Amino acid sequence: MNNTNRKQDALNYHSKGRPGKIQVIPTKPTNSQRDLTMAYSPGVAEPCMEIANNTDDVYKYTAKGNLVAVISNGTAVLGLGNIGPEASKPVMEGKGLLFKIYADIDVFDLELNTTNVDEFVNIVKAMEPTFGGVNLEDISAPTCFEIERRLKAEMNIPVMHDDQHGTAIISGAALMNACEIQGKKLDEIKMVVNGAGAAAVSCTKIYLNLGVKRENIVMFDIGGLITPERTDLDEIRLAFATDRKDITTLADAMRDADVFIGLSAGNLVDADMLRSMAPNPIVFAMANPTPEVSYDIAIAAREDIIMATGRSDYPNQVNNVLGFPYIFRGALDVRATAINEEMKVAATQAIAELAKKPVPEAVNLAYNTKNLKFGKDYIIPKPMDQRLITEVSIAVAKAAIESGVARKEITDWDAYAEELHMRIGSDDRLMRSLTGKAKQAPKRVVFAEADNYKILRSAQIVKDEGFAIPILLGDKEKIKQIISENNLELGEVQIIDPNYDTERIDEYADYLYQKRQRRGITPYEAKKLMRDRNYYGACMVHFGEADALISGLTKNYVSTIKPALQIIGTEPGVPKVAGMYLMITKKGPLFFADTTVNVNPTAQDLVDITLLVERSVKQFNVTPRIAMLSYSNFGSNEGEVPEKTRQAVSILHQLYPDMIIDGEMQANFAMNRDLLADNFPFSTLNGKPANTLIFPNLESGNIAYKLLQEVGGAEAVGPILLGMKKPVHVLQLGSSVREIVNMITIAVVDAQQKEQDAVGIQPGI
Numbered sequence: 001m002n003n004t005n006r007k008q009d010a011l012n013y014h015s016k017g018r019p020g021k022i023q024v025i026p027t028k029p030t031n032s033q034r035d036l037t038m039a040y041s042p043g044v045a046e047p048c049m050e051i052a053n054n055t056d057d058v059y060k061y062t063a064k065g066n067l068v069a070v071i072s073n074g075t076a077v078l079g080l081g082n083i084g085p086e087a088s089k090p091v092m093e094g095k096g097l098l099f100k101i102y103a104d105i106d107v108f109d110l111e112l113n114t115t116n117v118d119e120f121v122n123i124v125k126a127m128e129p130t131f132g133g134v135n136l137e138d139i140s141a142p143t144c145f146e147i148e149r150r151l152k153a154e155m156n157i158p159v160m161h162d163d164q165h166g167t168a169i170i171s172g173a174a175l176m177n178a179c180e181i182q183g184k185k186l187d188e189i190k191m192v193v194n195g196a197g198a199a200a201v202s203c204t205k206i207y208l209n210l211g212v213k214r215e216n217i218v219m220f221d222i223g224g225l226i227t228p229e230r231t232d233l234d235e236i237r238l239a240f241a242t243d244r245k246d247i248t249t250l251a252d253a254m255r256d257a258d259v260f261i262g263l264s265a266g267n268l269v270d271a272d273m274l275r276s277m278a279p280n281p282i283v284f285a286m287a288n289p290t291p292e293v294s295y296d297i298a299i300a301a302r303e304d305i306i307m308a309t310g311r312s313d314y315p316n317q318v319n320n321v322l323g324f325p326y327i328f329r330g331a332l333d334v335r336a337t338a339i340n341e342e343m344k345v346a347a348t349q350a351i352a353e354l355a356k357k358p359v360p361e362a363v364n365l366a367y368n369t370k371n372l373k374f375g376k377d378y379i380i381p382k383p384m385d386q387r388l389i390t391e392v393s394i395a396v397a398k399a400a401i402e403s404g405v406a407r408k409e410i411t412d413w414d415a416y417a418e419e420l421h422m423r424i425g426s427d428d429r430l431m432r433s434l435t436g437k438a439k440q441a442p443k444r445v446v447f448a449e450a451d452n453y454k455i456l457r458s459a460q461i462v463k464d465e466g467f468a469i470p471i472l473l474g475d476k477e478k479i480k481q482i483i484s485e486n487n488l489e490l491g492e493v494q495i496i497d498p499n500y501d502t503e504r505i506d507e508y509a510d511y512l513y514q515k516r517q518r519r520g521i522t523p524y525e526a527k528k529l530m531r532d533r534n535y536y537g538a539c540m541v542h543f544g545e546a547d548a549l550i551s552g553l554t555k556n557y558v559s560t561i562k563p564a565l566q567i568i569g570t571e572p573g574v575p576k577v578a579g580m581y582l583m584i585t586k587k588g589p590l591f592f593a594d595t596t597v598n599v600n601p602t603a604q605d606l607v608d609i610t611l612l613v614e615r616s617v618k619q620f621n622v623t624p625r626i627a628m629l630s631y632s633n634f635g636s637n638e639g640e641v642p643e644k645t646r647q648a649v650s651i652l653h654q655l656y657p658d659m660i661i662d663g664e665m666q667a668n669f670a671m672n673r674d675l676l677a678d679n680f681p682f683s684t685l686n687g688k689p690a691n692t693l694i695f696p697n698l699e700s701g702n703i704a705y706k707l708l709q710e711v712g713g714a715e716a717v718g719p720i721l722l723g724m725k726k727p728v729h730v731l732q733l734g735s736s737v738r739e740i741v742n743m744i745t746i747a748v749v750d751a752q753q754k755e756q757d758a759v760g761i762q763p764g765i
Contacts (some may be wrong), residue, residue: 009461009729017523021093022107027063045508047064056407058129059335063106067132068328070109071124072094076140076163076198079288085111088138095137095162103389104423105332107135114217117143121150128155132332133339136161142234150394153555158331158339161316164202166320167293167342169264169327170380171284171308172206173628175259177379179307184258186211190278190431192253194292195263196221196237203261204240210343218253220264225253234664239720253277260283271301286318295389308374316512322381323347326389329423332394333416333472334406346399350392353726354381367436389424390417411460430589430620431717431742438467438748445744446471446540448533448551448560450495451478455487455553457741460488461547468748471546473498505530508539516566522761523564528650538567541726547755550746553735557596561721562726574723579611579730581705581718582615590622590708591617592693595701596719596730606648610694612722614659617692619753627670627690629662629700636682641696648694660684667693720750727751747764 014020029035037043047061060064089111096107108131114120124134134157135150148161179186180265191212193204196219219226219240223627225248226233228241235404246254254273262269262285274281283298285291288310293313298307304705308316329348330337359372363385372378375609381388394413400406410416445462447455450472456479459470472479472495479495482488498505506525512535513526521529529535533551540546552560561577570577579596582589593613598605610626617624628649632642645664652661662684669676670690677686695701709716716739721729727750729743 021097065132065332066101067106067131068135069131069533070107070135070137072137073112073115073139075115091135098321099325102321103329105328105371107326117146120147124151126156128157133158133159133328138163141234144198145236158336160339161322162324165344166324167199168202168206169323169348170318171203171318172348173208174308174380176210176352177355178282181376182282184304187213189216189258190260191217192257193217193219194250194268196226200263201236207230209341211612218247220250247254262286262292268294269293271297274298274301280304284307284318286310301473315487316379321383322351322388326392326394330370330393331400334397334400334410335408335413336400337405340403340405342403343396346395347392350395351380352389354391355379356647367440371393375621384436385679386424388421393420421512431584434745438745441752442467442750443547443748444469444471445550445747446537448471448473448537448555450474452553453482453738454483454740456488457737458744460490461741462744463490468744473537498531534563535567535671538564542568547751548682550729550744550747552730557730557734560730566726569725570723571725576609577721577723578612579719580613580722581716583705583708584715589622590702593694594698595705599698603644603647606694607651610652613682613692616722624692625660625685625688625690626692626694627685628694629664629667630664630696633665633669645696696733727754
């Protein structure tokens with residue numbers, strides 16, 4: 001993508017609709033006058049008086065216990081430098097977003113217009129009654145050290161400067177595991193640290209806590225080797241000065257070193273330096289976005305190396321998101337007065353230990369690997385590993401209790417673990433996981449409506465993101481004109497105009513004629529139809545010249561799906577296709593079917609639809625809990641709809657006893673586990689709400705997903721076409737670019753799955 005488009009995309013992302021990335025949402029009912037009198041005057045006086053009598057009750061009656069301040073003065077924004085407090089605000093909002101989606105922690109971001117240590121400290125101290133914790137961010141060294149030291153000493157809530165300690169904790173875990181794999185002992189390794197800023201100093205301190213010997217460390221900053229003779233150093237950096245006389249340059253230091261830690265600038269280390277290191281070297285090149293040495297150069301230089309970077313496109317990413325959300329989660333949940341060394345070490349050890357445990361299939365699938373396991377390319381967990389919230393938060397909470405800084409005891413750790421699991425069930429983690437998987441094995445996606453800006457914009461995005469290879473169908477000159485007018489940069493993308501393709505159209509038309517000659521298709525009509533881009537695109541997929549087809553933005557559903565059914569057809573043993581929507585809701589993903597294809601399915605049709613949907617939901621790595629919906633609950637009403645849904649459930653119970661399905665039932669009983677348990681304790685769905693809803697007809701399914709989308713604020717991903725032999729997905733009429741990109745993601749993952757199915761690899765998405 002050219003810089004103009006990338007810049008505009010970023011600006012649009014932050015400005016579209018409600019400006020910024022965060023908002024405050026009420027957590028209590030506000031629908032009636034009584035609600036408002038409870039929320040404010042006079043009802044609010046009651047909790048105020050309780051807190052006045054017992055200050056600790058502020059955690060009981062307010063959001064303080066789940067509220068963190070992300071505070072910066074914008075003097076050291078990653079990659080941007082000293083840009084000031086206002087310019088740092090988008091970064092702080094982004095940090096707040098990560099807190100929320102990974103650990104369900106609420107954040108107020110605060111940008112302070114001061115570089116004076118006393119003023120900064122006094123402002124933050126004065127806000128202690130508001131917050132459960134303080135995350136300092138992007139404050140320049142050495143000021144950040146003094147600010148954090150004073151706030152930790154003078155405040156009675158957790159304070160952590162993540163730029164320092166986050167990287168230290170994650171890289172510390174990586175170092176422990178890398179040394180174990182390489183057969184090195186922490187107290188014996190020789191370490192070179194290149195960089196002496198906040199992160200480098202904090203990293204080195206935690207390595208010392210883990211067992212590395214100070215005399216075995218040499219550190220460099222922008223002025224060179226740190227030695228006692230230098231007069232330009234503060235006390236913090238002088239603490240890491242070396243007396244070694246055999247070293248003057250970084251190349252000297254690298255010779256026979258076991259470990260290189262880079263927190264400096266890109267491309268400062270070359271292959272010769274790596275080759276001079278001791279056997280089985282460990283290299284953490286963590287400068288962003290360009291590491292001190294590239295992953296490819298490092299791997300080529302040394303087969304015995306363990307390499308980590310800050311980048312997500314290589315193994316062993318040192319990513320602070322593995323730590324800070326869960327460290328604060330654990331600290332908040334025990335109302336800790338500080339984040340101390342014991343808690344940081346506990347987090348480090350928990351992250352290190354998690355990497356040694358068997359990896360859940362969901363993580364393997366998210367990163368498109370078959371058997372991710374502890375080793376040179378997996379020394380720390382992946383950010384999408386949902387076990388982080390339990391493993392790290394619990395370790396931090398226990399350390400806080402044991403070290404005496406907790407004001408709240410946790411005695412039932414199993415219940416706490418379940419509470420943590422519940423916290424992360426309400427985001428769009430599934431869609432992010434699918435996007436990660438799509439990137440692992442990009443597929444060729446043919447777009448039948450490429451003479452449309454939205455399609456071309458979406459093609460640009462997925463090409464830049466690296467998970468799809470676009471093939472554009474349409475008038476070449478018109479497509480090129482749209483690309484030029486909108487400053488799109490699609491490079492050497494393939495553009496095909498079926499009206500002028502003499503090379504393949506005859507072959508495609510002959511195939512259509514042979515397949516449909518007894519259904520009224522003549523050779524002339526077959527060739528004419530083949531100039532329709534939906535027919536042409538379907539043939540490309542059928543003949544293996546594309547992996548998936550996307551269409552439907554400007555045409556109705558029937559005219560888009562009909563060519564695909566005629567050319568590609570359904571999977572063997574599948575009598576008819578069905579349409580499913582993935583609804584991303586605050587309570588997690590829901591799957592709706594049939595929402596787009598079958599108008600009034602029979603009982604047997606509902607059985608067939610359910611089988612397709614159950615298999616698809618499993619491929620999303622979700623255990624389907626299926627409710628067959630009606631206006632009746634288990635025979636409470638009679639009629640065509642209750643009867644056929646009841647019959648479908650009976651068939652499925654008989655033929656597939658392990659399937660988690662029940663009905664007929666009303667939607668509120670399917671989604672409310674307490675309501676279901678109180679009224680129908682015999683139901684096979686008791687215990688948890690349904691996550692997969694089968695509607696009795698197209699009308700009800702279509703109305704339901706659109707209402708949930710528009711009124712309930714859910715994001716609709718689909719329609720996902722089920723039962724096709726090869727991936728074909730039909731867009732909603734007038735879909736947004738975001739919706740198109742989501743459908744392309746689904747199409748790519750669908751193509752990956754069908755490719756795996758063809759060679760017998762299971763499970764799916």
